[in-house]
Amino acid sequence: MKIERLNQDKIRIFLTFDDLLERGIQKEDMWREIPKVHELFSEMMDQAYTELGFDASGPLAVEVFALPAQGMVVIVTRGKVHGKSEDGLQEEEQDEDEYELEVTLEQSDVVLYAFRDIEDVISACKQLHAADLTEDGRLYAYNGKYMLAFEPVGLELARYHAIIALLAEYGEAASVTTAVLDEYGKVIMPAKAVLEICTHF
Numbered sequence: 001m002k003i004e005r006l007n008q009d010k011i012r013i014f015l016t017f018d019d020l021l022e023r024g025i026q027k028e029d030m031w032r033e034i035p036k037v038h039e040l041f042s043e044m045m046d047q048a049y050t051e052l053g054f055d056a057s058g059p060l061a062v063e064v065f066a067l068p069a070q071g072m073v074v075i076v077t078r079g080k081v082h083g084k085s086e087d088g089l090q091e092e093e094q095d096e097d098e099y100e101l102e103v104t105l106e107q108s109d110v111v112l113y114a115f116r117d118i119e120d121v122i123s124a125c126k127q128l129h130a131a132d133l134t135e136d137g138r139l140y141a142y143n144g145k146y147m148l149a150f151e152p153v154g155l156e157l158a159r160y161h162a163i164i165a166l167l168a169e170y171g172e173a174a175s176v177t178t179a180v181l182d183e184y185g186k187v188i189m190p191a192k193a194v195l196e197i198c199t200h201f
Helices: 017-022 027-031 035-052 086-092 118-130 157-170 178-184 193-200
Strands: 002-007 010-016 059-067 071-078 100-107 111-115 138-142 145-150 186-189
Touching: 002 035, 010 017, 010 035, 017 027, 017 071, 027 035, 027 059, 035 071, 111 118, 111 157, 118 145, 118 157, 118 193, 138 178, 138 193, 145 178, 186 193
Parallel strands: 059 100
Antiparallel strands: 002 010, 010 071, 059 071, 111 145, 138 145, 138 186
């Protein structure tokens, strides 16, 4: 479980599928109101407080993005409490595990991997091309890293898993969504990134 602060009132939590399995939670469970999910959320909020000093009291907006190969991204935004100071709030909130949640769930099928440098991107693309797995992909620059994104539409499962296995050798599963990349990243190659890189390098 990785937690990072996006701003004063917003954090992003990246859960791998192993994180979920360890707690006996299936991906589909994140869509359901069950005690295990509440326990996981409490654990996330405790860790966010310990690591980042993020106090999750008051109303919270929670966005959950399911990424196919990587796991889940949970974005938690702390709402403003109108006309009350934090101190006045403490007395009212007797049960610390009670959160006012507004949950949004989104599913993303895009396979997204981050690479430290362009050499790793080139190596991954050459392997993908040599194994005749794909010529597609979009290449972004974001937060000092290169990001390769693939739409798995129409891919058979074996090829899909082979692409993921190969990308994992050179990069790491990214905990951002393509919506974030489109907004804050820089598009280097909008299409056929694997073919373009193999042609030029």
